[in-house]
Amino acid sequence: xxxxxxxxxxxxxxxxxxxxxxxxxxxxxxxxxxxxxxxxxxxxxxxxxxxxxxxxxxxxxxxxxxxxxxxxxxxxxxxxxxxxxxxxxxxxxxxxxxxxxxxxxxxxxxxxxxxxxxxxxxxxxxxxxxxxxxxxxxxxxxxxxxxxxxxxxxxxxxxxxxxxxxxxxxxxxxxxxxxxxxxxxxxxxxxxxxxxxxxxxxxxxxxxxxxxxxxxxxxxxxxxxxxxxxxxxxxxxxxxxxxxxxxxxxxxxxxxxxxxxxxxxxxxxxxxxxxxxxxxxxxxxxxxxxxxxxxxxxxxxxxxxxxxxxxxxxxxxxxxxxxxxxxxxxxxxxxxxxxxxxxxxxxxxxxxxxxxxxxxxxxxxxxxxxxxxxxxxxxxxxxxxxxxxxxxxxxxxxxxxxxxxxxxxxxxxxxxxxxxxxxxxxxxxxxxxxxxxxxxxxxxxxxxxxxxxxxxxxxxxxxxxxxxxxxxxxxxxxxxxxxxxxxxxxxxxxxxxxxxxxxxxxxxxxxxxxxxxxxxxxxxxxxxxxxxxxxxxxxxxxxxxxxxxxxxxxxxxxxxxxxxxxxxxx
Numbered sequence: 309x310x311x312x313x314x315x316x317x318x319x320x321x322x323x324x325x326x327x328x329x330x331x332x333x334x335x336x337x338x339x340x341x342x343x344x345x346x347x348x349x350x351x352x353x354x355x356x357x358x359x360x361x362x363x364x365x366x367x368x369x370x371x372x373x374x375x376x377x378x379x380x381x382x383x384x385x386x387x388x389x390x391x392x393x394x395x396x397x398x399x400x401x402x403x404x405x406x407x408x409x410x411x412x413x414x415x416x417x418x419x420x421x422x423x424x425x426x427x428x429x430x431x432x433x434x435x436x437x438x439x440x441x442x443x444x445x446x447x448x449x450x451x452x453x454x455x456x457x458x459x460x461x462x463x464x465x466x467x468x469x470x471x472x473x474x475x476x477x478x479x480x481x482x483x484x485x486x487x488x489x490x491x492x493x494x495x496x497x498x499x500x501x502x503x504x505x506x507x508x509x510x511x512x513x514x515x516x517x518x519x520x521x522x523x524x525x526x527x528x529x530x531x532x533x534x535x536x537x538x539x540x541x542x543x544x545x546x547x548x549x550x551x552x553x554x555x556x557x558x559x560x561x562x563x564x565x566x567x568x569x570x571x572x573x574x575x576x577x578x579x580x581x582x583x584x585x586x587x588x589x590x591x592x593x594x595x596x597x598x599x600x601x602x603x604x605x606x607x608x609x610x611x612x613x614x615x616x617x618x619x620x621x622x623x624x625x626x627x628x629x630x631x632x633x634x635x636x637x638x639x640x641x642x643x644x645x646x647x648x649x650x651x652x653x654x655x656x657x658x659x660x661x662x663x664x665x666x667x668x669x670x671x672x673x674x675x676x677x678x679x680x681x682x683x684x685x686x687x688x689x690x691x692x693x694x695x696x697x698x699x700x701x702x703x704x705x706x707x708x709x710x711x712x713x714x715x716x717x718x719x720x721x722x723x724x725x726x727x728x729x730x731x732x733x734x735x736x737x738x739x740x741x742x743x744x745x746x747x748x749x750x751x752x753x754x755x756x757x758x759x760x761x762x763x764x765x766x767x768x769x770x771x772x773x774x775x776x777x778x779x780x781x782x783x784x785x786x787x788x789x790x791x792x793x794x795x796x797x798x799x800x801x802x803x804x805x806x807x808x809x810x811x812x813x814x815x816x817x818x819x820x821x822x823x824x825x826x827x828x829x830x831x832x833x834x835x836x837x838x839x840x841x842x843x844x845x846x847x848x849x850x851x852x853x854x855x856x857x858x859x860x861x862x863x864x865x866x867x868x869x870x871x872x873x874x875x876x877x878x
Contacts, residue, residue: 348471352396352464354386355449372459380451380459387442395472396436396447399462401429403451407436410445414438422543423600426454431533432541433476437469480534486669487525493676494521500687513683516563521676523559527552528669550601554587554608557615563679564619568635573622579615586611616646634682641678645671707780709758710765718779718787726838735828736776736793737841738800739849740768742784743820743856756817763819767807772800786821797825797848822856824848 355366357380366372366382374380380403396407400417401424407415414436419429451459465475494517501514529535530549539545561580565571586608593599620642627635651671705717713721725735742764749757761784768778768786776790790800801823812818826844829835836844 349465349467349475352384352466354384355382357382368461368463370461372461374453374457377453379453382449384447387447389443391438391442391466394438394466395469396438396464396466397433397472397476398464399430400434400451401432402426403454403459405434406450407434408448408450409440412440422546423602425602432536433533435472476537477534480532483528483532483669486673487529489673490521490525493680494518497680504687511687513563513566516559516566517676517679519559523552523556524672527556551587555583557612558583567638568626568630568632570622570626575618579618582611616642620646634686637678637682641675644678645675647671710762710780712765712778712780714779715781718781721789722838733792736790736825737845738788738823738825739845740786740821740823741849741853743822743853745784748817760817760819763811764821767804767811767821770807771803800825820856822849822853824852
């Protein structure tokens with residue numbers, strides 16, 4: 309019952325995403341089907357064809373069918389000198405359109421450097437710049453017969469070059485919004501990956517997501533009609549677009565391998581190898597002219613479908629074994645991507661619809677949002693766990709009474725020091741001990757004794773926290789480690805005595821601390837063994853303690869002969 313209660317909100321969120329995706333898709337598709345012309349662009353009417361010597365008016369857009377195998381030629385006599393330097397544009401690359409002004413060829417579709425199929429050509433605009441004497445010449449559009457004699461003709465638009473460009477760009481606005489979204493999410497994912505690396509909580513799946521989105525963004529952008537036109541349908545752009553499409557699945561296979569224990573499935577490695585071999589084999593076949601990239605596109609589609617199917621099966625098996633929510637979310641995300649991919653392939657191959665890419669692009673965005681939501685939830689949980697672990701670790705190495713690092717922290721520091729002592733400079737170790745704490749505890753109680761311990765900690769902090777690390781290593785025992793120390797033992801003792809003297813100016817119970825020091829390296833610069841280093845500091849501290857007792861005893865005897873003296877914290 310608990311698992312079902314957790315699952316229902318997740319399914320609800322996914323359904324909401326799918327509904328929103330459908331709405332955006334409908335809006336984007338409608339925009340692609342019926343683009344509205346901006347100011348400065350108008351539809352050019354007055355087209356006609358010649359059939360059996362008779363003029364037949366043609367109103368674009370429309371569908372025409374010719375009985376013979378001849379090409380379709382449309383004519384227009386409505387141009388005037390006012391249209392000079394304007395641009396004429398329409399979709400006709402699928403019929404290898406040629407635009408002529410009289411006998412002058414203004415535009416002719418060519419794809420000999422990189423052959424495209426009908427679906428790719430149907431997205432392209434054919435644009436010509438009108439020049440010369442327009443009053444005395446007839447405009448002609450020549451459409452190559454596709455074989456069945458059926459033509460699906462688009463409207464022809466006329467306007468200034470800048471206005472036509474804006475109108476064409478508006479047809480790809482949905483694609484570029486999607487590309488921008490992919491890049492933005494990819495940058496965020498990459499930033500999270502770097503943040504986790506710096507905090508020693510690496511999760512390579514964020515890098516996998518970022519890589520996938522960057523590849524998708526390249527493919528979507530370069531596959532758009534606007535980029536094709538801006539680059540003059542450069543073959544290099546088409547090659548990059550195809551390679552991006554062929555390697556789309558690679559980062560996602562890595563993502564799946566890095567999820568849970570999915571890396572144990574060797575079939576994922578085989579699938580990954582097949583995608584690399586596919587790209588390499590198609591490159592060789594295209595290079596030697598055996599097959600063109602466009603002829604081998606079904607192989608990539610089949611490989612993508614097989615890869616996603618394999619991932620779905622493996623993740624179903626893993627979820628049945630572990631019932632991990634992370635596996636379930638990833639599985640749902642891949643189901644959304646699969647649905648978008650299959651629908652796009654259906655539109656591409658069976659219906660030959662030009663806006664097939666919009667559906668796949670939208671599926672990618674929804675897919676990534678699902679994955680990132682799961683990853684971020686996992687990251688937050690890991691960060692919370694690490695924060696708690698850091699707090700527990702700090703508390704385990706902190707003395708609760710004084711707030712100084714405790715003996716565990718002191719020993720850990722020495723252990724780390726021992727593993728790399730030769731690479732460090734000189735260091736000073738100070739051992740300190742309260743004088744007369746037992747007397748204070750017996751006479752005034754442990755509360756007063758604790759006050760003296762806290763006062764000693766504050767004095768030691770005041771003296772050494774700016775130049776080293778202070779520790780409480782026992783009941784009334786303290787230590788300080790000073791890296792690259794300046795001065796000598798007398799200087800350090802004076803710093804401590806000044807802090808103690810300041811405290812004793814306003815207190816009922818006088819504080820006295822013995823201090824001894826030792827340097828890590830001897831006069832020759834050689835590092836001492838840690839046991840010798842600690843022993844020397846300990847002996848120096850006891851020597852100081854003995855001197856202070858003798859001095860206090862002398863002062864006590866001379867000042868209090870024959871009567872009870874004041875109590876000292878000695």
